[in-house]
Amino acid sequence: MFLLRGEVNEKGHLVFGGCDTVKLANTFGTPLYVMDEDYIRDRCRGYVRALKENGLEGMVAYASKAFLNMAMVKIVAEEGMGLDVVSGGELYTAYKAGFDLAKVFFHGNNKTPEEIAFAVEHGVGRIVIDHFAEIDMVADIARKRGKNVNVLIRVKPGVDAHTHHYIQTGKQDSKFGFGISDGQAMEAAKRIIASEHIHLAGLHCHIGSQIFELKPFGLTAEIMEDFRLALMKETGELMEEINFGGGYGIHYTDADHPLDPLEYIKEIADALKARCAEHGLALPRFIVEPGRSIVGEAGITLYTLGSIKNIPGIRTYVSVDGGMGDNPRPALYQAEYEAVVANKAKAEAVRKVTVAGRCCESGDMLIHDIALPEIEVGDILAVFSTGAYNYSMASNYNRLPVPAVVLAKDGRAELMVRRQTYDDLLHYDEMPSWLSKA
Ligand SMILES: Cc1ncc(COP(=O)(O)O)c(C=O)c1O
Numbered sequence: 001m002f003l004l005r006g007e008v009n010e011k012g013h014l015v016f017g018g019c020d021t022v023k024l025a026n027t028f029g030t031p032l033y034v035m036d037e038d039y040i041r042d043r044c045r046g047y048v049r050a051l052k053e054n055g056l057e058g059m060v061a062y063a064s065k066a067f068l069n070m071a072m073v074k075i076v077a078e079e080g081m082g083l084d085v086v087s088g089g090e091l092y093t094a095y096k097a098g099f100d101l102a103k104v105f106f107h108g109n110n111k112t113p114e115e116i117a118f119a120v121e122h123g124v125g126r127i128v129i130d131h132f133a134e135i136d137m138v139a140d141i142a143r144k145r146g147k148n149v150n151v152l153i154r155v156k157p158g159v160d161a162h163t164h165h166y167i168q169t170g171k172q173d174s175k176f177g178f179g180i181s182d183g184q185a186m187e188a189a190k191r192i193i194a195s196e197h198i199h200l201a202g203l204h205c206h207i208g209s210q211i212f213e214l215k216p217f218g219l220t221a222e223i224m225e226d227f228r229l230a231l232m233k234e235t236g237e238l239m240e241e242i243n244f245g246g247g248y249g250i251h252y253t254d255a256d257h258p259l260d261p262l263e264y265i266k267e268i269a270d271a272l273k274a275r276c277a278e279h280g281l282a283l284p285r286f287i288v289e290p291g292r293s294i295v296g297e298a299g300i301t302l303y304t305l306g307s308i309k310n311i312p313g314i315r316t317y318v319s320v321d322g323g324m325g326d327n328p329r330p331a332l333y334q335a336e337y338e339a340v341v342a343n344k345a346k347a348e349a350v351r352k353v354t355v356a357g358r359c360c361e362s363g364d365m366l367i368h369d370i371a372l373p374e375i376e377v378g379d380i381l382a383v384f385s386t387g388a389y390n391y392s393m394a395s396n397y398n399r400l401p402v403p404a405v406v407l408a409k410d411g412r413a414e415l416m417v418r419r420q421t422y423d424d425l426l427h428y429d430e431m432p433s434w435l436s437k438a
């Protein structure tokens with residue numbers, strides 16, 4: 001039987017983060033995201049250790065787009081890590097949670113002047129410059145405030161990472177960053193170096209997400225170091241740091257074979273060290289930004305099974321009380337998941353069914369053809385590896401409230417995000433005056 005993470009207790013219930021998941025469903029309701037704190041901390045420590053074991057000076061910055069809320073910021077801070085943010089909203093969450101903003105990397109291919117002003121005002125550690133107009137925008141905002149800002153340039157290394165087309169980001173034809181091959185990265189660097197109030201501290205790249213192969217990472221390290229050398233020769237400036245982004249794959253189904261963080265970091269570090277030695281240059285500060293691989297397998301989603309519809313000779317659809325609203329990944333990327341019936345976690349699988357979401361979309365399918373035991377209305381389905389890009393990508397489509405998120409640790413579970421209510425949905429609605437007349 002497939003059992004990704006967690007154990008089964010004497011009642012035959014799936015246990016996750018030390019908690020009986022059926023009890024969690026009864027206490028907090030479904031759909032419910034459950035995050036395992038120990039797993040998150042373990043992964044954070046794995047990356048921090050990987051840098052240390054490879055003799056690298058630098059930082060692990062958690063990519064907050066994968067999963068963020070105030071409690072998550074607290075965990076990242078306690079683990080001594082930095083934070084990658086990509087919007088004013090993520091930045092504001094970090095700020096309100098009291099995170100040291102000097103450890104924040106602010107990304108985005110179209111940051112607004114307001115977001116940049118907030119970042120400059122509050123001393124964000126690195127703004128990652130993504131396009132030419134942003135250079136003047138940041139310099140101008142910094143000048144007006146009498147501040148100096150450290151920036152990185154986002155570079156497209158031109159590496160083809162074998163992952164879903166929508167989540168490849170390092171190729172020449174990408175909306176993110178400046179190309180090396182077309183000379184734009186060099187041009188951007190020169191403009192930044194010539195600008196006042198902004199200091200070019202280094203380079204950034206990110207080649208995509210859910211990548212299993214080591215080779216693209218090593219190749220990227222070589223390309224980035226070669227560019228660092230070229231930049232030094234052309235401008236006389238030696239970049240102090242390289243941020244290699246994230247992208248390390250995780251286990252969704254048995255078709256996925258993720259590697260240990262140590263292996264990814266070692267691949268990048270070895271390639272970088274060899275190139276630096278060839279160039280006779282000191283190692284730059286080394287930054288990575290894992291997101292999915294820190295929280296992905298730390299999360300499960302619990303659903304209650306409702307409608308069971310058998311179409312004779314074709315298939316059985318089993319509908320859950322959530323779907324693409326809380327997990328848009330199958331609809332967006334044809335992502336695949338594994339699941340168990342949490343209240344029958346020891347039962348033998350008897351037939352294949354298709355798990356459908358409850359949204360008014362034929363494409364709202366969570367899992368195709370999964371083998372489940374005898375099921376009935378009211379059973380609890382636990383879908384694995386939903387910790388990354390599920391809660392953070394949730395929507396209110398069909399006016400479905402976003403589920404609660406609980407944090408589980410040593411058999412205790414408490415809310416880290418409360419469930420939205422119908423009144424929350426109405427909270428932003430306004431009535432134009434001509435409609436509100438009696
Ligand atoms: C700039 C940057 N850094 C880090 C990440 C995190 O990637 P992942 O969640 O695959 O580790 C992303 C997302 O793909 C990103 O765009």
Ligand SMILES: N[C@@H](CCCC[NH3+])C(=O)O
Nearest residue numbers: 065167209210329388389
């Ligand atoms: N949201 C995507 C990954 C995008 C990563 C951000 N650049 C996913 O769920 O796989």
